[in-house]
Amino acid sequence: MRLVIVADTHIPARARDLPEAVWSAVEEADVVLHAGDWIGTDLLHQLTERSRRLIGCYGNNDGPDLRAALPEVARATLDRLHLVVVHETGPATGRERRLATAHPDADVIIFGHSHIPWDTTTPRPDSGRPLRLLNPGSPTDRRQQPHPTFMTAIIQDGALADVELHQLPSPAKARAR
Structure with a gap:
């Protein structure tokens, strides 16, 4: 099962659309996961139409329309793997x-x-099952990061595999081409 993982798209506030590389990945994916801060409902509608399955939550910058359409915390089980999608997790220290x-x-x-x-994996002393934490960055609003980013991954036999962070061209480099 192929996954595309995005967050903080901020469309149309920071960009008019997702980069083409993200749309290409969406077209090939079985599931798209979006961890909030969509900003406008157009992207929600587009991802719903263009993806096989969409799992997402709203973020702190999302208004009433998105909050009515999406949960604060989304949960799904895909091939026995229990996923949680949430926007805010607090400070990095103690996050796991x-x-x-x-x-x-x-x-x-x-x-x-x-x-x-x-991308971290942390053991859980109580159950022995590890917990994987993933933040894909943003494909449209890199802030202090060197590149805009998103992630892809595979779920196979109840396990997460092949997690890949994809770096996109920065907006200045993309315009120069």
Whole structure:
């Protein structure tokens, strides 16, 4: 099962559309996961139409229309893998412990808000099951990061594999071409 993982798209505030590389990945994916800060509902409608399956939550910058359409925390089980999608997770310090406590059944937690890519795996002393935390950064608003980013991954036999952070051209480099 092929996944595309995005967050903090901020469309139309920071960009008019997703970069073509993200749309290409969406077309090939079985599931698209979006961890909030959509800004406008147009992208929600486009991803719903163009993806096979969309799982997402709203973020702190999303208004009433998106909050009515999306949960604050989305949960899904894909091939026995328990996923949680949430926008805000608080400070980096203590994040793994905080999220393991808040979501004890999760195998993978996808989050956004910081625009900073994150990929950690932490053991859980109580269950022995590891917890994977992923933040794809932002494909449209890189802030202090060198590149806009998104992630892809594979779920196979109930496990997450082949997690890849994709760096996109920065907007200045893309315009220069």
